[in-house]
Amino acid sequence: MTGKIVVYTLLLLCTTALSCTFLAPEEITIGMLKIGDPSLQSSIGSGAPSHGIKDVWVYADEQILGVFGLPAAIPVEAKEGPTSLQIRAGISPNGNNSSSIEYPFFDEIVTQQNIRPEENITVPLNFNYKREAVFDFVADFEQTNIFMDDVDGNAQTVIQRVEIASPFGSFAGLIELQGQNDAIEVTHTARYLGANNKKGSVFLEFDFKGDDNFFVGTILEKGSNQVKAYKILVTPSAEWKHFYLDLTDEISKSDVLSYKVVFSSTISPGKTKSTIYLDNIKLIHF
Numbered sequence: 001m002t003g004k005i006v007v008y009t010l011l012l013l014c015t016t017a018l019s020c021t022f023l024a025p026e027e028i029t030i031g032m033l034k035i036g037d038p039s040l041q042s043s044i045g046s047g048a049p050s051h052g053i054k055d056v057w058v059y060a061d062e063q064i065l066g067v068f069g070l071p072a073a074i075p076v077e078a079k080e081g082p083t084s085l086q087i088r089a090g091i092s093p094n095g096n097n098s099s100s101i102e103y104p105f106f107d108e109i110v111t112q113q114n115i116r117p118e119e120n121i122t123v124p125l126n127f128n129y130k131r132e133a134v135f136d137f138v139a140d141f142e143q144t145n146i147f148m149d150d151v152d153g154n155a156q157t158v159i160q161r162v163e164i165a166s167p168f169g170s171f172a173g174l175i176e177l178q179g180q181n182d183a184i185e186v187t188h189t190a191r192y193l194g195a196n197n198k199k200g201s202v203f204l205e206f207d208f209k210g211d212d213n214f215f216v217g218t219i220l221e222k223g224s225n226q227v228k229a230y231k232i233l234v235t236p237s238a239e240w241k242h243f244y245l246d247l248t249d250e251i252s253k254s255d256v257l258s259y260k261v262v263f264s265s266t267i268s269p270g271k272t273k274s275t276i277y278l279d280n281i282k283l284i285h286f
C-alpha cells in the first residue's frame, strides 16, 4: 500500500525529574517500486528465452532491500535526486524451491529512478544473458539432436527428437522406457575442454516434464580416467519446468581436462512405461 510512514521517535530524555526534552518526530516517506513478471531476451547463441526466474534481489544505492517474489511492490525510501536501483534475477538451484540465489549468468538491471513520496514507479523486468557467458551447447531439438552418445549400449533406449508443443518451439527430446527397454543412460557427442572454462560458475539449464524420475550428472576426464557421477535426482512433473543444475563444484576443477553432462533413468518399480521430455538444454560457464 502506498503511503507515508511516519516514524515518531519520541524520546523523552529526562535527566532529572524536572528537566525533560522532546526530540522532533523523524519522518520517512516512501515511494513504491513495482515490478511485474520477468522475461528473458532471446539471442542467437543462447537459445530460447526459457527461464525459471522465481524472485528478484533488489538493491537501492547498493544496499539490499530484500528478495521479493514476483510480481512485487517494494517500498523504497523517497529522497531528493535519483536512487540507483539494481535488480538481480533469483533462481532456485538444483530444484530446491525453498532457496534463491542470484543467477550468475544474467545481467543485473540497473536503473536510476527518482523515488517520490507516495508515487509508484514501474520497472520492466527484461533480463539478458551476460556477454561473458559461454554456451558449450544449446540443445533445443528444433533442427538436430546432439544427445546421440548411447552410454548404456542399448540402441532401443535413446533420446528421440519428437514434435511436441514445448515451452518455445515445436520439437523436444523424448525418453520413452517400457518392457525390457527399462533404462537409459545417454550423453551428447562432443566433449568440452576444461582449459576453455574460466573456473567460475557452471550451470546446466533444461526444461523437462514427465512421469518418472531421472538423474543428471557429469562425465569428467581426469588424467587418464573417465569419472562418471550423478549429481541430482529430478522428480516427475506433469507440467514443463525449468531446472537450474549447479555443476560448478564438478566442472570448475583444475584437474578436469574435459567434461560432458549425462542423463539417466530407470523405470520406477511398479511402472511398466515411463515418458520424459527434455528441451532447451544449455551448458553455460564463463
Ligand SMILES: [Ca+2]
Pocket: 140, 141, 142, 166, 168, 169, 170, 171, 172, 279, 280
Ligand atoms: Ca525445442
